[in-house]
Amino acid sequence: MEEQLQILEKHVASLEARIFDKPVVIPEPPFRPEDHIDPGLIQMSKDRHLDGFCAARRVPADYYQRELEYRRDCIGAQxxxxxxxxxxxxxxxxxxxxxxxxxxVVQYVDKISPQKLLDVASVVCGKKVTEVTQAKEEDATKLSGSINNAMTPVYLRPTKDFAKYHVAVVLSDKIASLNPPFFWLGGGEVDVKYGITTQKFVSTFNPIIYNISK
Incomplete structure (x- = not known):
C-alpha cells in the first residue's frame, strides 16, 4: 500500500511540475543543529515521511515586529x-x-471573509452553522499544544481534556495554488517556523481546501 502511495505521489508530482513552473527551494540542511529544533517536531517529520519535503528555522526575537520581507529573508522563503x-x-x-x-491555514497577505468562514464551517459540520468565533487563546493552546504565533496543524499536541476533539484543517486555496508550491507556518514554538511542500502537506494532513478570502 505504501509503495502504491509513493508511486501515486510521483505521478502527482510529475503533473504538478507542468503546472507549477517555479522550482521549490527547500533550505539546506532542513534542520540546523544551531537552531535546536524540538526533537519531537523532527521525529514527526520522519514518522510521516516528510524528509526531503520540509525544513524548519529558528527566527530572531524581533521576527513579528518586522516587515514581511524581513521575515521572508530570515527563513529563506521565496x-x-x-x-x-x-x-x-x-x-x-x-x-x-x-x-x-x-x-x-492562511497567508499573512490574505484577509479572511467572515461569510466564507461560516461556509467552510458548515462543510465541516455537514449542516449550516451561523456562529463561528476565534477560539479562546487558552482553549487554542490546550488544543494545539502551542501558544499564539506557534500553532500549527503539523504538530498538534492537545492536552488530555482536548484530545477528544476532531480538528478540521482548512487550507486556503491561495496557498494550495502557490507557485512555487511551498509554504511556511508555525513550528510549535513562537520563534520556530516550519516549511513544507504543498503537495506533501495536502497528502499527509488531508486539509479541506477552500476559498476563504475576502
Missing part, C-alpha cells in the same frame, strides 16, 4: 506569499460537540 499562519476557530452552534474546532 516570496512573502509563502508566509502563513494558523488560526483556530470554534464553531459555537455545531451539531456535533466533538467537531467544534477548525484550524485555518
Amino acid at each position: 516570496s512573502i506569499d509563502q508566509l502563513c499562519k494558523c488560526v483556530i476557530y470554534e464553531i459555537k452552534d455545531t451539531p456535533d460537540p466533538l467537531k467544534r474546532y477548525i484550524c485555518l
